[in-house]
Amino acid sequence: MRKFIAAVGIILSVVLWAQPGFSQGAPSGEAARKAELAAAWQAAGNAGTAGPADVPLIDEATLKLPTGDFFVPKAEGARVMRALGNTVHDTNFVGLILGTRQNDRWLVVINYIKEGYIKDDAAKDWNADDLLKNLKEGVDESNKDRAARGFPEMEVIGWIEPPNYDATAHRLVWSILGKDKGAPDDARKDVNYNTYALGREGYFSLNLLSDSARIATDKSAAHELLANLSYQSGKRYEDFSASTDRIAEYGLLALVGGVAAKKLGLLALALAFVLKFAKAIFIGAAVFGTGIVKFFRRKPRDDSTGGAA
Incomplete structure (x- = not known):
């Protein structure tokens, strides 16, 4: 692991300083931002599994992390997210997972929402x-707010994967393809691939960030992680007690892009969805564009121990 951390630091420095505009003459704010991003990724490599x-x-479940995947815990993961310009909900955020195999370019954001x-x-x-x-209508409505705040308007193209709920395992998967209005239809687009594991007191959200050219392959990583998540005894969906447990104010439909419109308000839910999607696009540009995920492929591997260092 020491070799891995050292490699992360060296490669990070080389990549960041080699980027256009990042030099001794770069604006101090930009230099500080990239220095923090470098420090955040190095801390993630040091603390990760x-x-x-x-x-x-947390105290809800266990994830069997496959060989080739790398888990970054809450504090270090939140630092990475903030360094990339994203707001992190400290109450919900659990950590990040990155693929470290040669062709991996994906990132998974894990949240736990304890709302019943x-x-x-x-x-x-x-x-x-x-x-x-409903999703298209909600995004169209929320574009009024995006335009007022200076953000590009967005549109929903269609399903990457329509909502699929496994009533036995209590797992939900769905994903749509969206783009900035006016962008070419054939341009590569960043993708949120959303998976959920329901429990007694709330649910885990495992949001895989990829792009339209790779999602057909990358989504298998999301399915594997979802299948490898097991709630602790007493925390499982089937452990629910109607006499004592709190029921969430919304149902399963609210997890599909926030389309349980009438109960919680269409605009509020649609806006929350679009902002989430916009953040994914920014992460995609920052992470996959600069090649930072490659740092986590430099970990020395020992085949006799299943890839552990």
Whole structure:
């Protein structure tokens, strides 16, 4: 691991200083930002866990981290997110996972939302076409706020994967393709691939960040992580007690882009979704564009121990 950390620091310095505009003559604010990003990634490498490993997720669950994946805990992960310009909800944020295999370019953001038991009975009646229509309408409405704040307007193109709920495992997966208005349809686009694991007191969100050219391959990593997450006894969805436990104010539909419109308000939910999507685009540009994820591929591997260092 010491060799890995040293490699992270060296490569990070080389990549950052080699970027256009980042030199001794660069603005001090930009230099400070990139220095913080470098320090944040190095701290992440120092504090993280390489798979295979069993990673505890707060006091709710355990994640079996596969070989080739790297988990960054809450404090260091939040520092990375903030260094990339993202707001982090400290109450919900759990950590980050990066793929370290040769062709990996993805990042997973883990959150736990403890808002009560999510009723899933609506899943049997939902219609993917209706959900997509609601998403498009919500994004169109929220564009008024984006334009007023100087952000580019966005539009929903269609499903990458329509909502799929496994009522036995209590797992939800969905993803849409979106773009800035006016952008070419065939341009590469950043993608949020959303997966959820429901529990007794709330749910885990594992949001994989990738792009439209790679998502067909990268989504297998999200499915593997989702399947490898196990709630502790007493915290499982089936452990719910109607007589004692709190039920969330919204149901499963609210997790599909915030389209449980009438109960919580269409505009508020749609806006929350669009802002989340915009953050993913920024992360994609910052992380995948600069090649920082490559730092986590430089960890020395020992085949006799399944890749651990």
